[in-house]
Amino acid sequence: MEDSDQLDKVCRQLDQLVLDLFNTLDSLYSEQANLDLQMKDGYLQMSKARYTMGNKAVSSLQYDTRNMQAVVKVDAVAPSVDGGGNDYVFSLVKCGEKGEGIAPSGGEGDATSKGLRHRNVKSENVKDSGSSDQHDRSKKEEDETCELENKESTENEKCANDNKKKSEDKVSSKKENNSAVRCYDPLKWFGVLVPQSLRQSQTDFKKAIETACKIAELRTNLEKTRMKYGSLLQQKKELQAEQ
Amino acid sequence: MAHSSARGRLIAVIGDEDTCTGFLMGGIGEVNRHRQPNFLVVDKATSIAEIEDGFKALVTRDDIAIILINQHIAEMIRHIIDVYTQPIPAVLEIPSKEHPYDPAKDSILRRARGMFSAEDLR
Structure with missing residues (x-):
């Protein structure tokens, strides 16, 4: 009798996990579609900027690798260790936000x-x-x-x-x-007076970074759910074998 | 309630020139004290061994939280990405200018699909 109760409980948990999984998958697909759109717009605007500035004006040769510092970073926080250390929350940390609204021009x-x-x-x-x-x-x-x-x-x-x-x-x-914490604009690698299309491209890629952060969180959730599901399924099989 | 955090980790990118340029314009680029960049520009001349080495180097760094990789480049090193299961750094497959994103090729989504076998649903 106890075994059947426990089996019921495990089955209910499994059902709940499957529902959670499909919810996560649904939001993952929608965020992925958002990322696709944002990146597509970014590429298009970058091509427009290339058309205006010249083919070699927007390339990897313009990167300033001497003093390149990340303006956008990610906080990866694990609120609990229940999921075997797989439960992470990703949140973006922008340069200005870190120092209580520091202006990008520095002070x-x-x-x-x-x-x-x-x-x-x-x-x-x-x-x-x-x-x-x-x-x-x-x-x-x-x-x-x-x-x-x-x-x-x-x-x-x-x-x-x-x-x-x-x-x-x-x-x-x-x-x-x-x-x-000195913030700088990477757009200046390509000149001081860059076309509007390049600025738009930068905005699109900034949005893409935010979306990527959300997707990373959803993917870690998905992995966590998958692992939980696997262990519960194993438990269910053992209970069924006992009966 | 355990609480573990690492403040301000980086986002790395492995991709073609346009993808790297775009994301670096977004402000994720950093070259650290050891002159190691957090990006890898893959062009026609880049060999698969170089991509593998670049990926392994990024995965082992503890200051990186997310690795963005173009899906067509991920396809080249699929054997490494498929066995990678660590939550941090999280590996994200993204579309490129010429290759749209295909969920069927994504390693995590394939794993999720593999959860349901016919036997389990009986």
Whole structure:
């Protein structure tokens, strides 16, 4: 009786695995079709760029192998070891994402943000001075507001100084990150002013990389399911032989 | 709940010139400290032994998570790809400019199809 219960359980698990397998296969086929389309578009746009730039302008001779660094990487994480180490999750890591939104040009974003803070402080001063010169009729009101501001400013100065120190520390740490992770555009191997078709080709291949990442995950899932199915099938045969 | 991860592994590519150029434009190309690239451009002059060596070299590197290979090139080294079963680096067969993708030739999909034999379904 126990054997038949266990056999039922194994059979149900097998059915569930087959359903999972077909779901995975379905999404694998659709992702593969996506990859086909993206790559086809990429090849077409690359051919167009070749037609514009010349046949030898887009080839392996233009690769800058001296300081070639990957802008796109993959995180391969195994959340569990249940599937015998076969269960991996692949996720793309782009250069800008790694250092909390680092600008590809290397530190421009931080410089501007720092500049903006200074500019705001200065602009407020400029506004204050400008308004006192230009608007004579509202002088009294402004004096009052200035007095209030002065009172507040003494309190705020301390906070501002602390904030400045903190922001400077943050900026320096971010700059270190920037120097560590420098992103560059591989499109520049082929020139500064490349045709739009080559840019489109690059976009298509970037999409293809994302799709390839999804396909890799689906394939590892498929392998995991296949192995589980094999072991359960073996178990089922043993149970049937016992009966 | 065990948790094992390797942050920022590479994507490697073995393919014809257009495929390699496209994916390198996408930003996957890297030449490491030992001057080993993570791509192999296969042209008419490349021998099967060179492709085999290139594939084996990429498979043994621990900083690579995915290997993209054109299906018509994978056909040349099918005997090696069929016996490769490691989850990392994952080997992906991709179409090329002149050869569209055929799922019937894909090693993993063939393995999946081989799961169901007539005996099992009785």
